[in-house]
Amino acid sequence: MKKIEMEVLSNKQIALDTYEMTLKNKYVCEEAKPGQFLHISIPNFTLRRPISIASVDQANEHVTIIYKIFGTGTDALTTIKVGTMLDVIGPNGSSYPVDHEVKEALLVGGGVGVPPLYFQAKALHERGVKVHAILGYQTAEAVFYEEKFKEVAHTYIVTNDGTKGHQGLVTDLIPEVESFDAYYSCGPLPMLKAVKNALSGHEGYLSFEERMGCGVGTCFACVIPMKNEKKYGKICQDGPVFRAKEVIL
Amino acid sequence: MKKIEMEVLSNKQIALDTYEMTLKNKYVCEEAKPGQFLHISIPNFTLRRPISIASVDQANEHVTIIYKIFGTGTDALTTIKVGTMLDVIGPNGSSYPVDHEVKEALLVGGGVGVPPLYFQAKALHERGVKVHAILGYQTAEAVFYEEKFKEVAHTYIVTNDGTKGHQGLVTDLIPEVESFDAYYSCGPLPMLKAVKNALSGHEGYLSFEERMGCGVGTCFACVIPMKNEKKYGKICQDGPVFRAKEVIL
Amino acid sequence: MIDLSVQLPGLQLKNPIMPASGCFGFGREYAQFYDLSKLGAVMMKAATGEQRYGNPTPRVAETSSGMLNAIGLQNPGVDKIIEEEIPFLAQYDTEIIANVAGSTVEEYVEVTRKISAAQDVKAIELNISCPNVKEGGIQFGTDPQMAKEMTEAVKAVSQVPVYVKLSPNVTNIVDMAKAIEAGGADGLTMINTLTGMQIHLPSRRPLIANKTGGLSGPAIKPVAIRMIYEVSQAVNIPIIGMGGIETAEDVIEYLLAGASAVAVGTANFQNPFVCPEIIEALPATLEKYGYQSIQEVVGGAHPNE
Amino acid sequence: MIDLSVQLPGLQLKNPIMPASGCFGFGREYAQFYDLSKLGAVMMKAATGEQRYGNPTPRVAETSSGMLNAIGLQNPGVDKIIEEEIPFLAQYDTEIIANVAGSTVEEYVEVTRKISAAQDVKAIELNISCPNVKEGGIQFGTDPQMAKEMTEAVKAVSQVPVYVKLSPNVTNIVDMAKAIEAGGADGLTMINTLTGMQIHLPSRRPLIANKTGGLSGPAIKPVAIRMIYEVSQAVNIPIIGMGGIETAEDVIEYLLAGASAVAVGTANFQNPFVCPEIIEALPATLEKYGYQSIQEVVGGAHPNE
């Protein structure tokens, strides 16, 4: 984790309210692991914004993030021009472990929880792991990275309104995946709860979102109750990825 | 006075900490009179910044302003790119009268008080008035528009440090101007006081600066004591130009 | 179409948006920009017994997301306001709220007696919270007992409902509000400015000639929202909320906190059209958050709602 | 070279810049970014008698030029802090200030007794102004008599000088400061956060789980400057100032207002290097405004200076 400047190489809309931004930086490329995030300074906002790393291209030193317009900060991010040097702290937080015993993996992502899973899907695929990905979106227009996922994973698309793929919730499709050694999930809290419940017998890792102050572990803004000695974890430092069995939802 | 958008056509440094910005707008070109100002919105600042109109080019619908980096707002103004639409209220306030009896005029300007006098010098010159201009700057590097003034006025340059022209104060050179029917002055308050004193027998007009809230006359931030019934004038609305005899300095 | 109208003591507002006192003068300047009949109401600049010249300049300073002011209640005096300013505003189809200030209880009473009798004045806003004058103003606004007595005295002579304007510079805003309600106030307006200061580095002196000034603008919105949330649950009189409002979303936040209508102050200086623009944006913004009327938003964030 | 050092009760500061309590944890994270020996001092996160888990999340919200927080004094408890955190910080050549909090006078006294005896703790910052806990904290900070008694009780057991942290949520900050000075405080730190609230439009509820939170950041700087200006002229003990500091210019403004040193809180979150960057910029900025030392700036804006 360092404070660095990252050059904006592209910043374009890829789905409904959803943007993909490519940034250049050697250090982050070398250090980043799936599940980690960048803590991005957007001019004229008090606080930085945490955005997951969606993929890295080591050869070209490119880092890709995918973000959705959620409020004023992400809206301002859409106006940032190519060539701008973005002030970033990263890579921050914990990552999805890549256990060598895992031969077959299940990824379950919802909305802006999908991006870090793409990074994980690629990492698993490169190690020869068989990957199943269940990806949930609100509607067909919001779907992104379907093709990219299909290159590295057996991919199921779910939309809330049924305009694409299965209509319903990501958990509806979990029974379709016959076998896997571990699961990795990221998405809104209600989804994570449902996934954890549905997969309670399995080894799995969940990635959480919370409003952050510092993003580096000093301010105690982002705690989550845990079954550890301290009884909590900091999402920005100990997380965002936690072992499902250890967090109390 | 209207709220308008003005396109930035150029924004370039012309002297030490001093920038010239050309803006395009038909309405302002048609309405603006020497002495009036634009009340400019700079993104992310609570209050607008008042800047005098330095000249207009009716044919091309160009309006020129000249500003000095004074604090954070004017500093931010230097970063505004060509093509930006600037949110402006203007033209605001009173103007230097152009009395038809005046055949010979004296202009006395200091620092950022020089720009509105250029507009006035041009206007007087176009009417065939003989113009004398005494222009004060801190140092040689801060001098701007000397050549432009020389085209329309008999021009004297004064610098505080003597690096160009006369060393000293603008008032030092007033005795050099043998005759004039009226004077017009703009600059920092101590200079205006000295000018008013030095020229107490003459008809003249002074233009004032004050920290503004609204810039349009509602908030009473910018008052100056006057010898009128109300006992005050608002610099943004009744001013910035007042008859020297009517203000209490 | 969503109905934006709001009924408050003395006030039939066609919408809940009005310019805040001191940020709109007597309307003449902003009338050059748009038709004031668009406004729910207009809160006039403070009126005192006699003409006041106010404080020396500089009177304003810019701060992060806000500004300081110490105008010092400059105004032409109540008689001139009745004679010259109210008739101008009365041309427009909007409600006139007269802001009353003074140095003594007697002055407040006298100004209220006169201005509440003026044709077209629909309500009084009692400014017992101005931080920028040496006498009167803020003392009355920081002591509950004094505030109650002032409210009673003014209510006794006013011919229209009285809204008392609360100062946020107090330890316990709920105690203040309850005392004022007990004094007979018909409503509250809140908040006035927070007392602040800026020091000018080159001159090594407070920038504002009065030294301290009142902090307004988006910087103070969280304080205003907190106070309105607390007060609106403790009293049974309506609140007109203010402090840093710039958008229709801000208005909804104020209504959810417990305000029944809102005033826009500092934002007028940046954007003279801010009030009509908010009014125009309000129906769609209400719909976006699932509302059909203003009334159902009011107090929506309270625990029992 | 301008000498940046400042001597205060118990504290030999190599420069007047320190991170504010709660915005720097116990230094471990920011030690990854730079050498903490650069800092004049470190104000540690609050210590309470036992481990505290704090409030539910969300605990922070962003506001215009500021933020709200309601962490709720989460900390591992005084014993763990003495055992694990202070030894870490003690590795650095900087002064350690321990922030003490609690729910009762007894808890404050007990925590002070323990932590003031810990090796390397040079001063106590008595946090009687935390707005984010149900019990203790802010009551002690808004009643002068209670604040005085608390100060006396803590002073009686402390082995190091005691700085009392003032809450800005009071009608009369000077009365509070004088009472605390009379209680024997060696210094003051000010200001803590202003109590505020943000309402989340989609959920129609206060965004922060605790409902109210403390407002910090540049938004509150004018309030802090005003209070320090007033208090520093009324007491004879030094003040460590804080509230929205981001630049060396801000530091000079605080010193001119009457602070002897300053703390930087919220700005660390945006820029982890803000403290060392300010320290680096300070000599040139002092020179720019004509100063040769820190001491000559302090109180420079007071009328008699």
Ligand SMILES: Cc1cc2nc3c(=O)[nH]c(=O)nc-3n(C[C@H](O)[C@H](O)[C@H](O)COP(=O)(O)OP(=O)(O)OC[C@H]3O[C@@H](n4cnc5c(N)ncnc54)[C@H](O)[C@@H]3O)c2cc1C
């Ligand atoms: C570890 C982590 C990874 C994330 N990865 C992504 C991603 O890859 N793509 C993406 O689109 N979004 C991601 N998010 C969510 C993203 O941070 C928020 O959508 C964003 O901060 C909203 O900012 P805003 O200014 O648009 O919204 P506003 O509501 O205006 O923001 C106000 C404040 O709340 C915070 N905030 C609001 N919503 C969230 C949230 N859901 N999580 C955390 N903070 C929030 C903001 O950071 C800001 O401090 C991630 C969040 C976390 C914690």
Ligand SMILES: Cc1cc2nc3c(=O)[nH]c(=O)nc-3n(C[C@H](O)[C@H](O)[C@H](O)COP(=O)(O)OP(=O)(O)OC[C@H]3O[C@@H](n4cnc5c(N)ncnc54)[C@H](O)[C@@H]3O)c2cc1C
């Ligand atoms: C009628 C009028 C005409 C002006 N014409 C020019 C011009 O042609 N060229 C030029 O360079 N400057 C001009 N000025 C001065 C210019 O407005 C200020 O230099 C500018 O506002 C400073 O803004 P800032 O953000 O850089 O400074 P900051 O000190 O950061 O500004 C803080 C606040 O103080 C106000 N302020 C600070 N100094 C002044 C000042 N001298 N006058 C008014 N407000 C001030 C700012 O507007 C802002 O609200 C004029 C001022 C007035 C009143």
Ligand SMILES: Cc1cc2nc3c(=O)[nH]c(=O)nc-3n(C[C@H](O)[C@H](O)[C@H](O)COP(=O)(O)O)c2cc1C
């Ligand atoms: C320049 C200025 C002048 C003001 N004058 C008055 C006044 O005369 N009477 C009054 O009750 N409030 C006055 N106020 C306070 C505003 O009415 C309002 O309560 C406060 O500014 C908060 O709202 P805002 O943040 O939208 O400005 C004034 C505020 C400003 C900025």
Ligand SMILES: Cc1cc2nc3c(=O)[nH]c(=O)nc-3n(C[C@H](O)[C@H](O)[C@H](O)COP(=O)(O)O)c2cc1C
């Ligand atoms: C997230 C956060 C946590 C804080 N925790 C504490 C604390 O534990 N003890 C304390 O005395 N002050 C605490 N404060 C207050 C700060 O120390 C400081 O007084 C205040 O934030 C103003 O300074 P700033 O504007 O630079 O942040 C906290 C502030 C923030 C933002």
Ligand code: FES
């Ligand atoms: S955001 Fe500060 S500890 Fe996680």
Ligand code: FES
């Ligand atoms: S700036 Fe508001 S009246 Fe002049």
